[in-house]
Amino acid sequence: MATDNRPLGGVGPARRRGLADEVADSVRAAIFDGTYPPGTQLRETELSSALEVSRGPVREALMCLEGEGLLRSGWHRGAVVVELSGEDVAEIDSLRGTLEHLAVRLAVERASEEDLDTLARVADRMRRAEDAHELVALDIAFHDAVYAAGGHRRLQEAWHTIRSQVHLFLVSRIGVSVEDYLATVPGEHRDLVEALRARDPEAALRLFADHRSHALHVLTGRDRA
Known part of the structure; x- marks a missing residue:
């Protein structure tokens, strides 16, 4: 069979x-x-x-x-x-948020035009992804590039310790709602690129936090704040 x-x-x-x-x-x-x-x-x-x-x-x-x-x-x-429990989801999200807060601040300060162009290319590729799993891989690649743009080696190493779990988090998210992911994620990442280009740390941090919050709310079944 x-x-x-x-x-x-x-x-x-x-x-x-x-x-x-x-x-x-x-x-x-x-x-x-x-x-x-x-x-x-x-x-x-x-x-x-x-x-x-x-x-x-x-x-x-x-x-x-x-x-x-x-x-x-x-x-x-x-x-x-692994089937992520509620505790797993909360811990991955909170640790990701802590690391990403520093990564975004550093990227705002240090990202070169080449770094920003790389992020823009990944975001553009997201619009042409053929399926949700390809889009998840590009989502992870985008955040890899944010960490790389910050130029903090130990922070990148810390990200890589949870990278696979974040990938599984996103795979679990599309298991809840493929349609929401395909409809919202490319646009969210385009906005993240523009926030980094603007070199406005508070605006960038707010958009990245909203991006994470949306994923968390979809996965946990709560209404978006």
């Missing part, structure tokens, strides 16, 4: 770069493109067969992804793609 192979449909053979890294890349991509939705159980034997590698690299990759906050392991359950 078609459903028997569905969980592995988006995963192909791993390239030989560092097998555990390659397996982690493949599984992470399958989580982010919706092949493995939250709650999916990932079995070492099935992944080993699909990726054409031994179980050792698969086990190492799953441990890596658990460290990123994408998987949880349970007794007799193996690895399961």
Whole structure:
């Protein structure tokens, strides 16, 4: 039956770069493109067969992804793609907001015209995204570029510790409302670029906070403030 192979449909053979890294890349991509939705159980034997590698690299990759906050392991359950709880959502949002506050202030002060042009190109690509998962990937790329524009290496490293969880947060958001995400996010990011170009820190911080608040309210089912 078609459903028997569905969980592995988006995963192909791993390239030989560092097998555990390659397996982690493949599984992470399958989580982010919706092949493995939250709650999916990932079995070492099935992944080993699909990726054409031994179980050792698969086990190492799953441990890596658990460290990123994408998987949880349970007794007799193996690895399961995280379903974000209300507490998870609140913690990811609050930490993201704290980091992003500094990132936006630094970007307002330090972003070069080239940095701003990069952000504008990403925002423009968002309007042409073919589906919500592509749009989520561009959303993350946009925020990568904001952190890069701030020129603060340790802040970028801190962002990368939660980046996968923010990506999962956004994947969970489109699980609630694809239509809202496709309709509102490209325009919100265009406005964020203009706020950064204006070099007005308070206006930029307000728009970035509104952007995060909208995502949080959609995911938690509350009316937008």
